[in-house]
Amino acid sequence: MFKKAILLMFLAFMSLQVFASDAEHPPKMNWSFQSIFGTYDRAALQRGFQVYHEVCAACHSLNHLAYRHLAGIGFTPETIKALAAEKEIRDGFTEEGEIFKRPGIAADHIAPPYINESAAKAANNGSLPPDLSLIVKARAHGPDYLHAILTGYAEPPKEVQLGENMHYNKYFAGRQIAMIAPLHEGMVNYTDGTPTNVEQYAKDVVTFLTWAGDPKMEERKSTGFKVMFFLIILTLFMFFTKRRVWRNIKD
Ligand code: HEC
Incomplete structure (x- = not known):
């Protein structure tokens, strides 16, 4: 009886699983940043930003990132300044009580496409385009x-x-x-001769969004290696010290 109940519960659970995973499993990709020694491909990061900037930014915000953070993908201070200045930032109110707007500066967060969630939904048939800052971390097998x-x-x-x-x-x-399918062949002009097809755009923008969600990854890995190296040396040192200290003691 008890066994049957367990079996039934298990079957019910499995059917729920099948139901929930109605979507197909994403194919496994080879990302430069995923192995233990892995780093971000700088050129891919910059192209990925370009795709975000020219395509995705029409609907998706990237709230956690400020323009100055783009130094991390190799942008110069001039490029960053120019990018920020393209946008009007709402910054408090004027003496007349109207919204005060000014050109963006490097310290500003990347300007969102809509004033608030209601405006975002209204412009997208009632669906909210999520903020993309942490989307790669928020989904299982994020990059894939x-x-x-x-x-x-x-x-x-x-x-x-x-x-x-x-x-x-x-x-x-x-x-x-x-x-709606956001990427189409040839829509973003790459200046480095990289193919301009949907597959390439997708790879580049995913690389950029992975960085956006984890810009300190490379630093963390390199600190990790230094710590491991230190621990190995320390272990060897302790081992030989112990041998030396106990050398003359006979039992
Ligand atoms: C025309 C507006 C529009 C553009 C442009 C756009 N998106 Fe979206 N996006 C949406 C909307 C609306 C949703 C919500 C979809 C839903 O909930 O069914 C969404 C959802 C998403 C999601 C969430 C999927 C999930 O698992 O919840 C991701 C990731 C995403 N978009 C990435 C991108 C990227 C990357 C680009 C640029 C290449 C892009 N989008 C361009 C409107 C847009």
Whole structure:
């Protein structure tokens, strides 16, 4: 009886799992930043920022990042200043009580596309484009998943009924997503001769967004190695000290 109940619960749980994982598993990719020695590819980071800036920033904010942080992907202070100055930043109120606006400076956070969530939803048929600062960390298999979503749009199979303003994407939960396919061949001009196709854009913007969520990764890895190195030397030192100290003691 008890065994049966357990079995039933297990089966119910498994069916829920199948239901929840209706989306396909994202294909495993080879990212330069994922191994223990891995680092971010600087050129990919800069191209990825370009894709975010020219495409995704129309709908998605990147709240945790300030313009000055872009020094971390190799931008010069001049580039950063110019990027920030492109945007108008709302900064308190004038004496007449109106919103005061000024050009952005390096210390400002990256300007969001909408004033607030309601405006963001209203502009996107009621769906909220999430902030992308931590999205890679917030999703299982973050980089693979994001890459899959960006490249996973297709014509829906005949038996699939899409909701209004929904788009078929087999990697998104429920296989329908409110975001229209954002990337198209040739839409962003790369100046370094890198191919300008959807696959490449997706790889670059995922590299950039992974960095945005974890800009200290390289520093952390290198500190980790220094600490390990120190511990190994210390262990050797202790070992030989012990041998020396006990050398003349006979039992
Ligand atoms: C026209 C507006 C628009 C553009 C441009 C756009 N998105 Fe979206 N995005 C959305 C909306 C709306 C959603 C919410 C989808 C939903 O909940 O069904 C979304 C959702 C997402 C999600 C979340 C998926 C999840 O698991 O919840 C990611 C990641 C994402 N977008 C990345 C990007 C990237 C990267 C770009 C640029 C290459 C981009 N988006 C461009 C509107 C946009």
